[in-house]
Amino acid sequence: MDMGLNGKIAIVTGATANIGRAITLGLAAEGAAIVAVGRDEAAGARLVALCLERGATRATFIAADLTDPAAPAQILTAAGGPVAVLVNNVGGNVGAGFFAESDPATWAGDIDINLGTVLRMTHAALPGMIAAKAGAIVNIGSTAGIVGDYMLPVYSAAKAAVHGFTKVLAKEVGQHGVRVNCVAPYGTVSTDPDAFSAGSRFNRDHGFFSTAFAGTGAEDMARRARQTVLGRPVATADEVASLAIYLASDKASFITGQVYPVDGGSLL
Template sequence: MELDLRDKVAVVTGATANIGRAVSLDFAREGAKVVLVGRDEEAGARLVADCTDAGACGAVFVAADVLDPASPTRVLEAADTLGSIDILVNNIGGNVDQGFFVDSDPDKWMADIDINFGTVLRMTHAVLPGMIERKSGAIVNVGSTAAIVGDYMLPVYSAAKGAVHSFTVVLAKEVGQHGVRVNAIAPYATISTDPAAFSKGSRFHPDSGLFSKGAASVREEDRAIRQRRTFVGKPFASPEEMSGMVLFLASTRASFITGQVYPIDGGALL
């Protein structure tokens, strides 16, 4: 399928790991110009090289933490070297902690909200004026199935991803008149087996210990409640199984689609 993405300028946040990395490489294979945003400069340099080898018409890495309100300006400055931004993929997300809400630390609530929702607001707010002026653009947000069903022991993360979904819908209503489309995907558990997909800033990096620490505190009863099954022969998705939908939604082949949230869950929500 021809997606007409050659020479399009696509900004991908959280680009150096997992879903973001797969999306970046797929844009590169389509001949897009990619602006890769992440915190791990070593992983960023590798990704620029990989995108160039894959066929990107241009690739630049921006070492930026989008939790910093000043970082979107730096991203826009880097993007200007490649051209006007056609596509924004808001991919940054993660959970700072896990456990029951009653036991949660209020000092950590805003961290979960900011990494999952605040980053979306910041980057979108920075990119939108240019898209509106040009009467063209596509935004794809990465939400989560947690926003649809509420992931057990991830209350604030689930709520923040729910905000991403709601924002996707209302923004599509606001900017459709300006030729800008806004959609989202809602991934189920997505884990890469490629060591290159684990940047130092990723919660999936083995050194983070986030998942091992959480697993040690889960009782069997809680594990049973959290358990879901897929119907595609494997328990987890790969990043490449998410990136295809992101590219489609960003492309002209999806020009009549806006304000939608697409679960990619292997049937886990059935």
């Protein structure tokens, strides 16, 4: 299916791992001009080669930390033209546990990586989209922002803020021909062993999950789980990416301000 993305500049943040990588490769297959943003330069080089192999008009990797306020301007300069698609994929959590026992010093980290990065990158890209009277922004939220993930209180709150920002921004910029939507996955894991760059929490050398939930009892771990109705616990990265690519495309030209769960029916 022709998504109308051929030759259009598409920025994807957090592009070297998991969902971001799947979205980037999917946009490349549609002939987009890819601007992939991440921190792992070796993974970025491999990603650029794959993008070109799959049909990208061109592909560029930008090594940047989105928590750096200067990063968005650097990325827009490197894009080298009007940005048609922005996928705000960067996110994650710095730890896990009960809010009553949390260290207030850690809250800002969760808020900034999930919400602050979206605000800054969007703020940088919007003027060009408004001037062009066209553009699609796709934010990656989470079902945690809809129902709350047990033992992830600040992360859940930050993702809920991303959902709210999606809706209000859609109201503001629709008059300029810019659409804003959000995809809210539940527990996504890539099936590609090469999809876990050095900066990814899912990289086996990262040790995030074993550290974050160290000492958590079986009862609390059970409370963290949600049942799906499709016979498997999580989506693949490609399943999430397919919706993000559709929302970024001309095929979704009358869709804006929406938050779409990709959750296997877990919210039922």
